[in-house]
Amino acid sequence: MHFLAIDVGNTRLKWAMYDAAQPGAAVLAHGVEFLDNIERLAEGSWAELPEPQHMLGCVVAGDVVRRRVQAQMDIWDLAPNWVVSSNAEAGLTNGYDHPSRLGTDRWVAMVGAWHHVLAQGRQRPVVVVMVGTAVTVEAIDADGKFLGGLILPGHGIMLKALESGTAGLHVPTGEVRPFPTNTSDALTSGGTYAIAGAVERMVQHVIAHCGQEPACVMTGGAGWKMMPSMTRPFELVENLIFDGLLHIAHSRFGSKA
Numbered sequence: 001m002h003f004l005a006i007d008v009g010n011t012r013l014k015w016a017m018y019d020a021a022q023p024g025a026a027v028l029a030h031g032v033e034f035l036d037n038i039e040r041l042a043e044g045s046w047a048e049l050p051e052p053q054h055m056l057g058c059v060v061a062g063d064v065v066r067r068r069v070q071a072q073m074d075i076w077d078l079a080p081n082w083v084v085s086s087n088a089e090a091g092l093t094n095g096y097d098h099p100s101r102l103g104t105d106r107w108v109a110m111v112g113a114w115h116h117v118l119a120q121g122r123q124r125p126v127v128v129v130m131v132g133t134a135v136t137v138e139a140i141d142a143d144g145k146f147l148g149g150l151i152l153p154g155h156g157i158m159l160k161a162l163e164s165g166t167a168g169l170h171v172p173t174g175e176v177r178p179f180p181t182n183t184s185d186a187l188t189s190g191g192t193y194a195i196a197g198a199v200e201r202m203v204q205h206v207i208a209h210c211g212q213e214p215a216c217v218m219t220g221g222a223g224w225k226m227m228p229s230m231t232r233p234f235e236l237v238e239n240l241i242f243d244g245l246l247h248i249a250h251s252r253f254g255s256k257a
């Protein structure tokens with residue numbers, strides 16, 4: 001049995017083919033495409049794959065992009081299944097005012113993070129940071145309730161906003177420094193510490209609310225850029241969304257997959 005997991009963000013589509021729709025399944029193949037290159041999938045990297053029996057994805061890039069991805073899946077006899085953020089899923093409950101309005105990538109990443117931390121043997125609060133096009137910072141309490149989260153611009157959007165709103169900020173990417181002494185370093189450090197500072201604040205909120213240190217988990221294409229600048233120990237888990245999709249797929253498709 002083969003299971004295809006897809007994560008469509010605002011910048012890139014990530015996919016992975018597994019040998020089963022269950023946590024811990026083996027990865028048979030995986031890949032990444034920028035959204036402009038979605039039309040290459042069916043005749044490119046997907047052409048070589050064994051036919052999947054089930055797929056489950058999360059998409060935050062809009063309906064047009066979702067349909068473009070589905071069109072690539074026409075090479076298979078495969079029903080498209082996309083996660084919708086709900087009141088409860090795989091051990092988590094959703095504290096959002098309107099649960100279905102929560103970005104599905106955020107919901108799925110939280111499912112992945114919750115089970116990742118559970119597998120370490122101790123149920124405790126979790127802070128989940130996802131560094132992609134945007135940055136999200138989620139708080140989960142020790143009972144698996146999503147308390148709420150932050151949305152910030154990612155590195156690229158921060159730089160674009162500063163470039164378009166000023167006359168003198170068109171410079172190459174710099175280094176992260178405690179005391180930047182040139183424009184490039186000042187911009188790169190400003191963006192990085194804006195994210196690190198917001199995350200620190202959320203960790204403080206969780207400690208105050210839960211009375212307990214959270215496990216801190218990071219994911220997303222630009223997670224590696226943030227890791228050295230965090231104020232607390234974080235674990236970088238590249239496949240958090242795919243792990244979450246495997247958990248949700250297992251409860252949906254069960255032994256059929």
Ligand SMILES: Nc1ncnc2c1ncn2[C@@H]1O[C@H](COP(=O)(O)OP(=O)(O)O)[C@@H](O)[C@H]1O
Nearest residue numbers: 009010011012131132133134155156220221222
């Ligand atoms: N090799 C890379 N290719 C593309 N983006 C990268 C790369 N390395 C880091 N990034 C950063 O990761 C972000 C995209 O991460 P990703 O998790 O794919 O975002 P999204 O899920 O929003 O599409 C980009 O905004 C960019 O800042």
Ligand SMILES: CC(C)(COP(=O)(O)O)[C@@H](O)C(=O)NCCC(=O)O
Nearest residue numbers: 009010060101102103105132133134
């Ligand atoms: C916050 C996001 C833009 C993040 O997108 P990403 O950086 O993963 O491309 C996405 O999860 C989204 O569109 N969310 C819907 C609004 C919400 O979660 O409240």
Ligand SMILES: [K+]
Nearest residue numbers: 009010105132
């Ligand atoms: K994402």
